[in-house]
Amino acid sequence: MRVPAMKWTDELLDPLRKTGDPLADAAIEEIYALGRQEQVREALLVLEGNSDAVPDGLPPKLEEYFTRSAVLPEWADTRLTAQGQGLLGRYQGHITTTLLCGSLPLCYSCGDGAQVLHRSTRLTQGVFRRLMETAQFVVDVLEAGSLGPGARGVRTAQKIRLLHATMRYHLSREEDWDASWGVPVNQEDLAATLMTFSVVIPRGLSRLGVELTAQDRDAFFHIWRIIGHVLGVDVKINPSAFDDGAALLDAVVRRQQRPSEAGTLLTKGVLDFIREVLPTPLFAGVGPTLIRHLAGDETADIVSVPPADLTQLALAAQSPLSFGYGKAGDTVPLLAKASNELGLAVFKQGLRLTNKGRRYQWQVPTGLTPTT
Structure with missing residues (x-):
């Protein structure tokens, strides 16, 4: 229908x-x-x-x-x-x-x-x-x-x-x-x-x-x-x-769409997750930059995402520790490379290593537990 x-x-x-x-x-x-x-x-x-x-x-x-x-x-x-x-x-x-x-x-x-x-x-x-x-x-x-x-x-x-x-x-x-x-x-x-x-x-x-x-x-x-x-x-x-x-x-x-404490805290969880998957300090700008690029500045502002940091991302691209990001002056390939490497890291380090090689299973809980 x-x-x-x-x-x-x-x-x-x-x-x-x-x-x-x-x-x-x-x-x-x-x-x-x-x-x-x-x-x-x-x-x-x-x-x-x-x-x-x-x-x-x-x-x-x-x-x-x-x-x-x-x-x-x-x-x-x-x-x-x-x-x-x-x-x-x-x-x-x-x-x-x-x-x-x-x-x-x-x-x-x-x-x-x-x-x-x-x-x-x-x-x-x-x-x-x-x-x-x-x-x-x-x-x-x-x-x-x-x-x-x-x-x-x-x-x-x-x-x-x-x-x-x-x-x-x-x-x-x-x-x-x-x-x-x-x-x-x-x-x-x-x-x-x-x-x-x-x-x-x-x-x-x-x-x-x-x-x-x-x-x-x-x-x-x-x-x-x-x-x-x-x-x-x-x-x-x-x-x-x-x-x-x-x-x-x-x-x-x-x-x-409107600001809320809940939305800000949830988004902070995403940013913390990205920092855990890509822990090298040079990549600290990846999360905010990609959220602002993919979700838009208006949405990012509502959930209190820090400003984008293309300069920091470009420096990371030139580092020997980088994942081979694109040219610093070409922001779309740069962001595309960052996106691809982050996504692959989620699978390699997140879905596999953080769960001892096992797949994550959705489970139906029996009740509420205290917020951690």
Whole structure:
């Protein structure tokens, strides 16, 4: 179902801030009503590879959830999926960096949605792990063959959808949750987050000098539209065309973008993560510079990103410790080189070394834990 771009109005989007995900919410509520949250968590750990069969003996509504959410839409196109997944091998570094320095800061700049993301660190193991899980999610979705029945990309999306429902269950019951923020992980925020993958990543590649063909861009968008379906994004706001998705993202940003302490703290986590992955002092300017290049100065200012430092980045390019960045006087190749090396470092040092060579697994928590 396609909604024309000009119809992303306040009248359409306002009610979606009060809407969650009935299928996943019913499953989580039943688990807690039965007091089986720990048993279910352990059962779901059986899905260690994210592609194994769903274990037996789950509560009825959770079994129903896994059955229904695994059914791909009839419009899913395997040819487009294969074409879009081929982009990971060609642009892995740039895709990862655009996620970190473009997609995430844009999410964090939306003040109400940032409240959920900040508080949800109590549902996982801190900012660092959350960033690595997100990067792993992109890999799971974009690996060849990952969107078949019960395949890794589908299983990962199903787990994340349950995590979202768990966040709604707990956060909506907190005394200090402000109803003006909307339902936690509401439909508008879900759709906007989906667009930060399907729209922001192609836009970011363009900013880094990689101009996708229309066919590649549309194939990439199609993959994330399928994932949106698995994640429970309402069909009304899961657009079928890139231009409609771009218009939706721009409309939500217009409505939701504002400074917040939560957004600033989340972005600081990204900058700290980049400094940990690229610890050499000469590369201290990489994070702020790439965020301002990929997310834009307006967004960067909202989440309190320091000024860009192309001079420092250029000095790093001339250092014997550099990763071989481009000419100092040619800023787009310079930033493209920095982007590629950062993205590759995330995979080499982040996804592998920081987890003892094992892949990061999305887990459904049983409750809130204190903020660290």
